[in-house]
Amino acid sequence: MAVGIFDSGLGGLTVLDAAQRRLPDVEFLYFGDNARAPYGVRDAEDVFQLTNDAVHQMWARGCDLVILACNTASAAALRRMQEAGVPEGKRVLGVFVPLIEALTERQWGDNSPPREVATKHVALFATPATVASRAFQRELAFRAIGVDVEAQSCGGLVDAIEDGDMILAEALVKSHVDALLRKMPKPEAAILGCTHYPLMEEAFQAALGPDVTVFSQGNLVADSLADYLTRHPQMLGSGEGGYLTTGDASRVSTRATQFLRREITFQSA
Ligand code: DGL
Numbered sequence: 001m002a003v004g005i006f007d008s009g010l011g012g013l014t015v016l017d018a019a020q021r022r023l024p025d026v027e028f029l030y031f032g033d034n035a036r037a038p039y040g041v042r043d044a045e046d047v048f049q050l051t052n053d054a055v056h057q058m059w060a061r062g063c064d065l066v067i068l069a070c071n072t073a074s075a076a077a078l079r080r081m082q083e084a085g086v087p088e089g090k091r092v093l094g095v096f097v098p099l100i101e102a103l104t105e106r107q108w109g110d111n112s113p114p115r116e117v118a119t120k121h122v123a124l125f126a127t128p129a130t131v132a133s134r135a136f137q138r139e140l141a142f143r144a145i146g147v148d149v150e151a152q153s154c155g156g157l158v159d160a161i162e163d164g165d166m167i168l169a170e171a172l173v174k175s176h177v178d179a180l181l182r183k184m185p186k187p188e189a190a191i192l193g194c195t196h197y198p199l200m201e202e203a204f205q206a207a208l209g210p211d212v213t214v215f216s217q218g219n220l221v222a223d224s225l226a227d228y229l230t231r232h233p234q235m236l237g238s239g240e241g242g243y244l245t246t247g248d249a250s251r252v253s254t255r256a257t258q259f260l261r262r263e264i265t266f267q268s269a
Pocket of ligand 1: 008009069073127130195
């Protein structure tokens with residue numbers, strides 16, 4: 001039995017790690033499309049095709065539930081895949097909704113009309129494709145009114161993280177935060193709207209200062225997955241867990257081990 005976790009590369013490991021801590025008895029199959037990362041500079045059609053292919057492979061390996069632990073894929077592919085209809089007994093879910101429910105102080109599945117919330121000025125850091133999709137703003141507008149969102153597309157950051165160049169990644173965080181603060185000098189909250197960015201969470205918090213609450217997706221998605229599996233225990237799936245990549249398995253294993261500070265061994269997908 002395994003629950004699938006998909007990302008373009010290493011970023012989804014931040015979600016996987018939180019999910020493994022929250023659900024130690026559940027097996028997970030991680031799939032990183034590292035050979036084709038970053039997705040955030042691709043157009044929506046391309047991201048849809050790549051995501052759709054990967055999720056079908058994970059379903060075929062026995063995962064009944066696949067989490068798109070990738071905001072870029074969630075923005076470009078999730079709705080389209082769900083609308084096209086998924087195979088009987090299979091599900092695909094994204095990572096936006098748990099985050100937006102936390103930001104708007106909602107319980108899971110609270111579909112009441114949008115209302116005023118305490119946080120009024122929100123900085124969104126995401127990939128160029130996620131920012132262009134305006135998917136965060138759309139999901140937020142279903143739940144909250146009067147929230148001002150300023151989005152900063154963080155070009156180059158995913159490549160630097162995938163390459164393990166943390167000095168460049170830190171410099172990029174600083175310059176993207178500076179650019180955001182020029183547009184919105186006093187955000188109350190910052191959303192790390194790409195699952196790679198929690199690997200740089202300390203750098204974001206340092207650049208934003210202590211008064212800004214930084215929201216990242218790991219624990220929020222893990223809690224929401226735990227709740228989902230309690231309500232749908234049959235979605236645990238039948239396949240085996242493990243770590244798959246379309247990239248160079250040894251290189252990806254080294255990076256993953258460095259990021260999660262425990263031994264992770266990827267196999268070729
Ligand atoms: N980690 C992904 C996200 O959450 C994608 C990054 C990328 O491949 O550009 O958006």
